[in-house]
Amino acid sequence: MDFVKNFPLFMIVLCLLSSSTSTLLKKEWARIVNTALIVIVGVMSYMVMVYCQANGSFTYMMGHFPAPWGNEVRGGVLEGFMGAFFCVIMLLSMLGGHKKLFDEVEETKHNLYYVLVDLLLCSLIALVYTNDLFTAYVFIEINTISACGLIMIRQNGRTIEAAVRYMVMSLLGSGLILMGICMIYDITGHLLMSNIKEYIEGMNGYSVPLLVSIALMSVGLAIKSALFPFHAWLPDAYGYSTVSSAAILSSLVSKGYIFLLIKIIYRVIGFDVYKGTHIIDVLFIFGLMGMIFGSVSAIRENDVRRMIAYSSVAQIGYIYMGIGMGTELGMSASVFHILSHGATKSLLFIAAIGLTEVSGGSRHFEELTGAGYRNKWSGIAFTVGSLSMVGIPLFSGFISKLLFAQAAVGLSGRMLPALIVLGISTILNAIYFLKTVIRIYTPVEETEFFELHSKQIKRYATVLAAFMLLNVFLGVMSEPITSLITAGLEMFS
Amino acid sequence: MLHFGPYFSANIPEALSMLMFVIGFANLMLQPNLIKKIIGFNIMDSSIYLFLALKGYINGRVAPIVVDGVTSMDKYINPIPSGLVLTGIVVSVSVTALMLSLTIRLYKRYHSLDLDEISLQLKKEGL
Numbered sequence: 001m002d003f004v005k006n007f008p009l010f011m012i013v014l015c016l017l018s019s020s021t022s023t024l025l026k027k028e029w030a031r032i033v034n035t036a037l038i039v040i041v042g043v044m045s046y047m048v049m050v051y052c053q054a055n056g057s058f059t060y061m062m063g064h065f066p067a068p069w070g071n072e073v074r075g076g077v078l079e080g081f082m083g084a085f086f087c088v089i090m091l092l093s094m095l096g097g098h099k100k101l102f103d104e105v106e107e108t109k110h111n112l113y114y115v116l117v118d119l120l121l122c123s124l125i126a127l128v129y130t131n132d133l134f135t136a137y138v139f140i141e142i143n144t145i146s147a148c149g150l151i152m153i154r155q156n157g158r159t160i161e162a163a164v165r166y167m168v169m170s171l172l173g174s175g176l177i178l179m180g181i182c183m184i185y186d187i188t189g190h191l192l193m194s195n196i197k198e199y200i201e202g203m204n205g206y207s208v209p210l211l212v213s214i215a216l217m218s219v220g221l222a223i224k225s226a227l228f229p230f231h232a233w234l235p236d237a238y239g240y241s242t243v244s245s246a247a248i249l250s251s252l253v254s255k256g257y258i259f260l261l262i263k264i265i266y267r268v269i270g271f272d273v274y275k276g277t278h279i280i281d282v283l284f285i286f287g288l289m290g291m292i293f294g295s296v297s298a299i300r301e302n303d304v305r306r307m308i309a310y311s312s313v314a315q316i317g318y319i320y321m322g323i324g325m326g327t328e329l330g331m332s333a334s335v336f337h338i339l340s341h342g343a344t345k346s347l348l349f350i351a352a353i354g355l356t357e358v359s360g361g362s363r364h365f366e367e368l369t370g371a372g373y374r375n376k377w378s379g380i381a382f383t384v385g386s387l388s389m390v391g392i393p394l395f396s397g398f399i400s401k402l403l404f405a406q407a408a409v410g411l412s413g414r415m416l417p418a419l420i421v422l423g424i425s426t427i428l429n430a431i432y433f434l435k436t437v438i439r440i441y442t443p444v445e446e447t448e449f450f451e452l453h454s455k456q457i458k459r460y461a462t463v464l465a466a467f468m469l470l471n472v473f474l475g476v477m478s479e480p481i482t483s484l485i486t487a488g489l490e491m492f493s
Numbered sequence: 494m495l496h497f498g499p500y501f502s503a504n505i506p507e508a509l510s511m512l513m514f515v516i517g518f519a520n521l522m523l524q525p526n527l528i529k530k531i532i533g534f535n536i537m538d539s540s541i542y543l544f545l546a547l548k549g550y551i552n553g554r555v556a557p558i559v560v561d562g563v564t565s566m567d568k569y570i571n572p573i574p575s576g577l578v579l580t581g582i583v584v585s586v587s588v589t590a591l592m593l594s595l596t597i598r599l600y601k602r603y604h605s606l607d608l609d610e611i612s613l614q615l616k617k618e619g620l
Binding site: 144 | 527592602
């Protein structure tokens with residue numbers, strides 16, 4: 001079974017290969033290649049996870065150059081699990097937004113969309129598996145470029161402006177990350193994560209440059225994953241792009257950066273060193289602020305897709321709050337929230353598109369009245385997503401809130417703010433999500449409404465049902481998943 | 494009189510590169526004009542490459558290209574920072590190209606390079 005060790009490299013190469021061949025293929029073939037790729041990569045990631053559960057983590061040398069010189073890929077339980085999870089979400093998002101994509105994007109550009117998605121998957125997988133900081137930087141940039149393409153493939157003024165704003169913020173972030181990586185390279189002389197950590201553990205002196213470098217990398221990744229004060233680009237980018245893009249961007253792209261940050265905390269800097277710096281307090285405070293202000297902006301929004309986008313700001317705040325707690329429990333709660341938010345937010349985006357479709361294409365609340373009766377599946381799915389976001393038991397959102405609360409209890413100085421803000425944020429979540437749910441189930445007089453073709457409805461309903469099942473699965477079967485996350489985090493250090 | 498400490502004079506180029514980084518960063522963040530933003534981005538990235546190249550250079554040694562059969566390790570500098578600089582340049586060139594193409598698209602639509610003005614026009618359109 002040692003052959004599994006090759007899989008991380010295979011996945012990256014396969015993604016690059018299929019993205020470059022897809023430029024030559026017709027759109028139907030590009031779609032088939034894309035779907036097959038996501039399935040294959042997902043299965044490979046799952047096999048990596050199973051292998052690592054039995055045999056522990058492994059590193060894979062590229063070209064057989066040993067540790068301080070060569071480039072390395074690392075596989076572990078959490079990496080495999082994240083990779084497989086990202087693939088599941090991406091597959092469902094692509095299937096769910098498939099029809100809308102064909103309506104909204106020019107005919108000649110369809111195969112380019114699949115090229116971008118392949119590239120995005122490649123960069124996500126590389127960010128998850130890499131053991132080398134500079135490789136991580138390069139794939140961060142690939143991720144940014146393909147995400148920008150995903151935003152602007154639906155051509156109108158809004159999306160191009162949103163793409164420019166996204167690029168500007170991302171470039172600020174990646175500039176900071178690159179500076180941080182250069183500094184840490186200058187201090188330690190290594191680029192491989194494990195070597196850097198070894199060096200830092202035995203290092204004396206250079207504490208200020210190390211602090212600066214940690215701060216630069218954390219802030220850079222926080223900007224790129226849209227932590228609260230840096231979220232200005234987010235509502236336009238998520239609100240106006242085509243629905244698959246919005247689902248993928250909100251549940252995968254920002255999560256890839258957060259996962260990289262967690263990996264840097266554990267594998268480059270060391271959890272204890274990171275805890276000793278005050279950057280963790282900054283992340284905690286901005287996380288708390290994001291939870292409140294993101295929800296407040298969402299309440300004031302009159303456009304359902306922008307509302308869901310603002311809700312992402314609040315959820316990213318939750319994740320950073322967990323990281324900022326500085327305990328193992330907080331960290332595993334954050335990782336669980338990455339999963340739960342990924343599963344829920346893409347469900348909401350895809351359900352919202354079904355609701356707007358039967359409301360004359362309008363996304364304003366007044367027009368959505370009674371949409372839940374017109375498109376039953378979307379209505380149910382949106383309700384499930386909303387309940388999960390609010391944190392009703394049985395759904396995944398409840399478990400992540402529970403884990404955050406458990407992690408907060410007993411932390412001196414952080415318990416009270418964390419619990420209070422968690423409570424307030426839950427109430428605010430309930431206000432805007434339940435408001436929408438009540439709105440879509442307010443009966444209206446029968447007017448003409450759109451008939452969808454039965455085949456499309458079947459496919460769409462299957463996707464929504466799969467999303468809902470995933471959500472309930474995360475909510476009910478949380479025990480094995482949390483133990484898996486804990487095991488994976490332990491394997492990091 | 495400011496006191497800079499004993500290592501300042503040895504690190505003036507590095508300090509300069511940090512200054513350039515800040516200038517570029519501020520330009521990228523604050524300028525409303527898209528072309529100036531892109532110039533700011535290039536200044537920022539160049540400063541990082543300057544910093545890397547400076548840190549990779551050792552006084553009195555040359556780039557690791559073997560001439561005259563000298564293979565002793567202490568005659569050459571470490572090639573990795575230079576390699577990283579090259580990789581970084583490739584990345585920043587492609588990102589610059591992407592930004593410029595986005596700028597052209599926006600300019601064709603709105604006849605303006607000012608991002609704030611474009612936002613105003615978008616609001617008027619009410620898309």
